[in-house]
Amino acid sequence: MAKQEEINQGISHNTIAAGTVIKGEIRSEGDVRIDGSVEGTISCKGKIIIGTKGEFKGTLTAANIDVMGLIQGEVISENLLSIKSTGKIEGEVTTKTLIIEQEAILHGNCTMISNNENKPKLDVTISPIINKESKTN
Numbered sequence: 697m698a699k700q701e702e703i704n705q706g707i708s709h710n711t712i713a714a715g716t717v718i719k720g721e722i723r724s725e726g727d728v729r730i731d732g733s734v735e736g737t738i739s740c741k742g743k744i745i746i747g748t749k750g751e752f753k754g755t756l757t758a759a760n761i762d763v764m765g766l767i768q769g770e771v772i773s774e775n776l777l778s779i780k781s782t783g784k785i786e787g788e789v790t791t792k793t794l795i796i797e798q799e800a801i802l803h804g805n806c807t808m809i810s811n812n813e814n815k816p817k818l819d820v821t822i823s824p825i826i827n828k829e830s831k832t833n
Contacts, residue, residue, distance in 0.1 A: 714749050728758075730765070748782050761791075763800075774809075 708726030712718060716732035724740045731747035738744065740758040750765035757772040763783035770788045771777065777791040779800040789806040796802055 712750075714747075746783070 708724065709729070710722075710724055710726060711729045712732045712734060714731040718732070718734045718736070720736045722728065722734070722736070722738045722740075724738075724742065726740075727742040727744070728738060728740050729745040729747060730750040730752055732749075733751045735753045737755045738752070738757065742758065743760040743762065744756060744758040745762045746752055746765040746767060748764045751768075752766070753768045755770045755772075756767060759774045760776045760778075761771060761773045762778045762780065763785060764780045765783065767783075767785045768787055771785060771790070773789075773791040775791075776793045776795070777789065778795040779785060779797060779802060781797040781799040783797075784801040785804065786801075787804045789802065789804060790809060791806070792809045792811065794806065794808065
């Protein structure tokens, strides 16, 4: 029993449950999971998970971020940003590593951070593809 307490000591996990609405600022040393709705700013030293029914609007900063729900605004991931097949981001993204699963949506601008420095090495604009029929006279 003592070993389990030692393992969990100092690790915090925060969950914003489905049906919960929060407006404001959240700062966390541990991980944060959002299954409800948050509007504002979140700064997290751990991992942020946006669940399939989770919604976030504002500025999101974390070491790692998994998106299965909706984010509108600015996303800054120091290491890994993973957009799962049910995930959608609308806005500005800055990350070191980006994984976008099939059927996931990223609509906005993405800046990739270099491995050696915290300066952008690549700036990419991602837009939806529109099929147009060309007609000639």
